Amino acid sequence: MTVPASFAPIEWTTGGVRILDQSHLPEREVYLDIRTADAMAEAIRSLRVRGAPLIGIAAAMGLAVAAEDAAEAGMLTPAWFHSAADLLQATRPTAVNLPWALDRMRQRATAAFADRKWGREVSQALRDEAQRIWDIEAGMCVAIGEAGAELITPGSTVLTHCNTGRLATGGLGTALAVISEAHARGMEIDVVVTETRPLRQGARLTAWELAKAGIPARVIVDGAAASLMARGEIDLVITGADRIAANGDVANKIGTYALAVLADAHGIPFYVAAPLSTFDVSLRTGDAIPIEERGPEEIDPAPGVEAYNPAFDVTPASLLAAIVTDRGVLRPPLEAAIAALSS
Ligand code: MRU
Numbered sequence: 001m002t003v004p005a006s007f008a009p010i011e012w013t014t015g016g017v018r019i020l021d022q023s024h025l026p027e028r029e030v031y032l033d034i035r036t037a038d039a040m041a042e043a044i045r046s047l048r049v050r051g052a053p054l055i056g057i058a059a060a061m062g063l064a065v066a067a068e069d070a071a072e073a074g075m076l077t078p079a080w081f082h083s084a085a086d087l088l089q090a091t092r093p094t095a096v097n098l099p100w101a102l103d104r105m106r107q108r109a110t111a112a113f114a115d116r117k118w119g120r121e122v123s124q125a126l127r128d129e130a131q132r133i134w135d136i137e138a139g140m141c142v143a144i145g146e147a148g149a150e151l152i153t154p155g156s157t158v159l160t161h162c163n164t165g166r167l168a169t170g171g172l173g174t175a176l177a178v179i180s181e182a183h184a185r186g187m188e189i190d191v192v193v194t195e196t197r198p199l200r201q202g203a204r205l206t207a208w209e210l211a212k213a214g215i216p217a218r219v220i221v222d223g224a225a226a227s228l229m230a231r232g233e234i235d236l237v238i239t240g241a242d243r244i245a246a247n248g249d250v251a252n253k254i255g256t257y258a259l260a261v262l263a264d265a266h267g268i269p270f271y272v273a274a275p276l277s278t279f280d281v282s283l284r285t286g287d288a289i290p291i292e293e294r295g296p297e298e299i300d301p302a303p304g305v306e307a308y309n310p311a312f313d314v315t316p317a318s319l320l321a322a323i324v325t326d327r328g329v330l331r332p333p334l335e336a337a338i339a340a341l342s343s
Pocket of ligand 1: 162163165201242
């Protein structure tokens with residue numbers, strides 16, 4: 001039994017798509033109504049809506065409502081559609097859930113145009129597809145939570161990084177779904193959340209979600225993870241992922257690789273939880289995963305000194321104890337397990 005959501009990170013409204021603007025959390029719950037591809041692109045770029053699965057869902061929903069207006073204005077052509085989809089796809093490069101969702105939308109549009117559908121018929125097909133993408137992602141979260149909870153021993157202390165809950169997925173979450181499910185099963189786990197510099201998704205967002213769900217947790221600064229592990233205060237680490245290559249290398253929020261190295265050095269299992277939409281088997285290894293670089297203002301160094309701000313890193317497959325997916329738990333050798341998934 002999982003706790004019902006007390007907030008909606010995204011929803012359809014009569015005026016378009018409403019997102020919870022995560023840039024104001026935890027201080028204020030501000031909602032934004034979006035009706036154009038430009039506005040949704042801005043929201044994704046500025047991390048008002050964020051997290052690998054949720055940016056795919058948001059882009060698809062934004063495209064669907066923008067298409068409704070284009071249909072009204074008689075402008076919903078293949079050229080209009082693909083240029084709006086290109087704009088949304090260019091917002092953030094690392095999470096593969098974004099092109100995964102937009103490719104589904106492109107296929108749906110192409111099929112509708114090929115069937116000589118036009119105007120409202122096409123925009124309705126796009127709305128149906130966006131809802132389908134959301135349903136699929138939400139369904140995969142449930143399965144991840146159930147599979148992952150099996151890995152958790154009652155009473156253990158679980159460390160997690162960044163934000164992988166409802167705010168990141170539109171469903172129960174990835175790593176956070178595992179944590180919520182373990183809590184819901186009465187396992188009395190202790191949750192340690194890293195702050196996740198520079199944008200503090202752990203301290204601001206994961207802590208906010210866990211507090212709302214009534215799951216006890218402690219936030220630590222990123223630099224405290226090593227000493228907690230050395231003192232035997234962490235039993236396992238679980239994070240989400242933004243893109244997983246065919247060999248099992250995992251791109252996730254900057255700092256994930258450091259946690260995996262630390263876990264390995266201290267003999268602590270390191271797990272990644274991700275849905276099938278996060279796997280990119282077209283890339284052989286993590287070296288090919290594009291890593292987003294964000295602006296210096298997020299780090300804000302003293303004047304006269306530059307900032308360097310890669311937002312993600314790649315954890316080699318060799319450091320993973322397992323990947324929890326909606327199709328079950330994948331164990332090393334991960335390359336073979338991933339190949340079996342997609343065959
Ligand atoms: O830059 P963000 O906040 O979109 O980064 C999000 C993450 O890295 C999450 O860990 C991730 O998307 C994994 S699973 C939902």
